[in-house]
Amino acid sequence: MANLSLRNAGLRSGHVLFSNLSLSLSDGDRVGLVAANGRGKSTLLRAFIGEAELSEGELSRSRGLTIGYVPQDVPADALAVPLRDFVEQALPPSDRESEGWRADVALDELGFPLDLVQKPIGQLSGGWQRLALIARGWVTQPDLLLLDEPTNHLDLGRILALENWMAALPRQTIVVMASHDRQFLDSVTNRTLFLRPETSHFFPLAYSAARQALDEADEAAEQQRQRDLKEVAQLRKQAAKLTNIGINSGSDLLTVKSKQLRERAEKIENQVVSVHREKTGKVMLGNSGAEARVMLAFENTAVATPDGRPLFSIDKLHVFQGDRVVLLGRNGTGKSQLMRKVAAALNGEAIDGLRLSPQIVPGYLDQALDWLPLNKTPLDFIVSSYNEGDRRSIALLAGAGFDPDRQDKPIRTLSLGQRARLALLALRLQRPNFYLLDEPTNHLDIPGQEQLELDIAEHGATCLLVSHDRAFLRGVGTRFLQIIGKRLREVEGPEAFFAEMAEAP
Structure with a gap:
């Protein structure tokens, strides 16, 4: 029986990330590792494979336990390596000639088309790179598979395919995954570990039941x-x-x-037990308000690729104040092109077939976050961009989860989760009454996602959004538009689309 155990484990990094953690994992355990950004999830996974040290406690592995590890990013020195070679390199050198077929099987199981097999990893999309890392971690069919944010960069179809792939893993395989995708955790785990500074909690339940x-x-x-x-x-x-x-x-x-x-x-x-209160910071979105009933109006609007190839059209559509409109569609149908078209209109560009209310005050959040000034510190960015003053800016950043020492470090040194929180704070300070949100939960931890859902609902924010996060879409959306047969059509909800994607090859 494969086994891994922790006894009184703890981790400190300037402050306590978690402590007094004891647990034992054995055959068939599928564990969701849940904590706020920067609370030690990735370090704990790396400690399991000996690449990081715990500050205290003991970690033991059963004799002969084999481990496959899937980090968040492809190593820089592997970007020029062809995909198949990248996966095969996880096999022991002595086995590669006779067991190299395992790389082909792993790639096939994860849905890689043949035309990608010899491409360098660096030329693949973020989603395919993520799946390449998973294939590499699994190619030896280890006893214990460790996954760090496995759904990052994956679209909904690939997330659903990954769920099916994980369901087909050998029953005895132990899986531990750090993830912020609540629906994914519900689908693939049977245990949940909540990491906390004082007392961590381990429940023999999937995420939602464990959260309750x-x-x-x-x-x-x-x-x-x-x-x-x-x-x-x-x-x-x-x-x-x-x-x-x-x-x-x-x-x-x-x-x-x-x-x-x-x-x-x-x-x-x-x-006296100190009751845990998540100190991840709240980024409260506001709503500057508007008297206009219609915020956006589409009529005979054509959406096309950058080179002019038609994708779909909108016959007539009004987005009313308070609507939270979710855009659904398969990859390549034109969701991103519509979001870019609306973003261009919000920036003052005239778009045929699209009218904006003159009262609209826009706020736009894209998934790349590449508009953040990476060489500035968070404090410099907020002070120079918004009329809040030094003391107020420091307080705002602290409220968004930035300790004083993080406020004076360049933004490029922040994790993607911390950058997402900074972007949401900047969005709040723009005081918009219309939000254009493109994958807004990317890199946000679960407390941040839940806070964003609550803020949007409580402030009656009008928004148009695209997301692959099923829990977020269900929690936020009030109207659902789906691209079907070259037309944008209103549908009752997202469930039929989710089911359709789950059945897709």
Whole structure:
């Protein structure tokens, strides 16, 4: 039986990321690793393979345990390597001649077309690079497969295909994956580990059920905390009363009793469980408001590729204030081209068949985040771009999850998750009343996704969005438009589209 275990494990990086973590993984465990950005998920995965050190505790592996590791990015020195060679290189050198067929099987199982097999990794799209890393991690068919953000850069069709691939893995294979995709975690895991600084929680449940159990545990812990603090206050009150009586009466017995009560209060106080509160920062989106009923109006609008090839058309469509419009469609049908067309109109370009309300104040968030000034610090960026002043900017960044030491580091040194939070803060400070959101949850951790959903709903924000995140689409969308047969048509919801994508080859 394959096995990996942790005992009293902890990790520090300036501050505690997690501590007192004990667990044992065995055959068939499919574990979702959940935590906010920068809370130690990737480091824990690398510790499993010996590439990182835990700050405390013990990690043990059963004798002969084989491990496949899938990092987030292709190593820079592998970008020029042909795809098939890249996958085959994960095999022991002595096995490559006789076992090289395993690379072909892994690539075929993950849906790679033959014309990509000899292409250098660096020439592949981000989605194919992600699948190449997975093929490389699996080619030896390890006992334990570690996946760091496996759905990053994948479109919905490939995410669904990856779910099917994982369902077909040998039943005894242990899988541990760090992911922010809630629907994916629900589909492929049977256990969930929530990493926390004080007390991590491990549930034998997929994400959504585990999250409910976690909320219940937090509520019970908060109630116990309140009872303990109430008892502490009563003990201190009794101790103070006995002290006064003892002083006035000269009773040494009462003084000793008072000391005992204070010591008991201190002991309880020191044992009070600190209830976890996610300190990932909130980026509250606003809505500057508008009196106009119609924010966008399309009529006989044609959408085409950059070289003029027709993709689809919009006969007539009004986007009303408060609508949260989700755009659905297979890859290549024109979603991105429509988003670019709307973005161009918001930037003042005249677009045939598209009218904007003169009251519209736009906010645009694209998935690349390449408009962020990478050489500036977050503080310099906010101060120079928005009229908030130094002190207010520092407070805003702190509220968005940026500790003072991170505010003065160049943006290029931030993780993609931190950059996403900075972009959302900048979006808030533009005070728009219409949001154009292209894959807004890319790189956002789950608390950030949930906060974004809540903000959009609570502020009545009008938005047009594209996303492959099924949980986010279900939570945010009020209208759903699907590209069907060269036309943009309104549909009742996203479920039929999801089912269609799941059945696609």
